[in-house]
Amino acid sequence: MLERLAAAHGFGTVTIDISDPVSVLSARDAVLAAHPDLNVLIAMAGIIVPEDVTTAGFLDTAERIIDTNVLGPVRLVAAFTEHLQSRPDATIITVSSGLAHTPLRLTPSYNASKAFIHQFTESIRLQLAGTSVQVIELVPPAVRTELMRGQSQVEAFLPLDDYIDETMSLLASQPGANEILVERVKPLRFSEVNGAYEQAIATLNSH
Numbered sequence: 448m449l450e451r452l453a454a455a456h457g458f459g460t461v462t463i464d465i466s467d468p469v470s471v472l473s474a475r476d477a478v479l480a481a482h483p484d485l486n487v488l489i490a491m492a493g494i495i496v497p498e499d500v501t502t503a504g505f506l507d508t509a510e511r512i513i514d515t516n517v518l519g520p521v522r523l524v525a526a527f528t529e530h531l532q533s534r535p536d537a538t539i540i541t542v543s544s545g546l547a548h549t550p551l552r553l554t555p556s557y558n559a560s561k562a563f564i565h566q567f568t569e570s571i572r573l574q575l576a577g578t579s580v581q582v583i584e585l586v587p588p589a590v591r592t593e594l595m596r597g598q599s600q601v602e603a604f605l606p607l608d609d610y611i612d613e614t615m616s617l618l619a620s621q622p623g624a625n626e627i628l629v630e631r632v633k634p635l636r637f638s639e640v641n642g643a644y645e646q647a648i649a650t651l652n653s654h
């Protein structure tokens with residue numbers, strides 16, 4: 448599908464495995480050789496896997512999630528930041544989740560990986576303040592993709608096109624925003640500061 452979209456829209460592609468440090472660096476080199484003016488990094492890739500801390504398979508799953516969702520974006524940011532700083536106007540976009548702020552029982556390491564992304568993003572924004580690099584965090588709610596098998600069919604989740612439209616509209620209307628928060632994610636994002644944390648956890652985990 449990616450090749451078809453690339454041909455239709457005229458963008459380039461490169462193969463990358465963000466859980467492999469060598470792959471990240473070789474992808475970085477290939478991208479920058481082809482696009483020396485590149486000024487945006489979107490660290491979008493991620494996985495979600497149901498976990499049970501009481502079972503033997505827990506550790507392997509947790510390590511896989513952390514390698515992809517935590518170390519992956521860190522590797523990307525490490526690989527591209529020096530180049531991005533050389534551009535007059537650049538942006539790093541990370542992707543966390545509402546689950547960074549209100550935990551889903553089924554996915555402990557995923558929730559924690561996204562909490563890491565939130566704090567990492569907040570922190571590198573502080574370090575890059577005063578440079579040409581803006582740092583933005585997308586905080587999606589449950590969206591109808593195949594992140595977890597079958598979730599694109601879940602009616603209660605936000606349709607992907609609606610998520611994209613609202614996100615693009617917010618990026619355009621709030622160019623200085625640190626976080627891009629569609630309406631649907633706000634109850635999860637702000638549950639703790641609103642004093643609704645326990646209720647939000649109960650609602651999220653009620654089925």
Ligand SMILES: NC(=O)c1ccc[n+]([C@@H]2O[C@H](COP(=O)([O-])OP(=O)(O)OC[C@H]3O[C@@H](n4cnc5c(N)ncnc54)[C@H](OP(=O)(O)O)[C@@H]3O)[C@@H](O)[C@H]2O)c1
Pocket residue numbers: 463464465466491492493494495515519542543544545586587588589590591592593594595
């Ligand atoms: N959908 C939601 O409800 C939701 C909610 C909150 C946050 N998010 C976040 O949004 C981001 C995008 O997810 P999505 O919903 O669009 O799901 P998706 O369609 O499954 O996209 C995830 C992408 O990550 C790629 N990926 C996974 N492991 C990788 C690796 N080691 N190296 C390189 N690429 C890898 C996958 O590539 P392959 O297909 O080639 O494996 C896939 O293209 C993720 O960070 C996810 O955690 C999603």
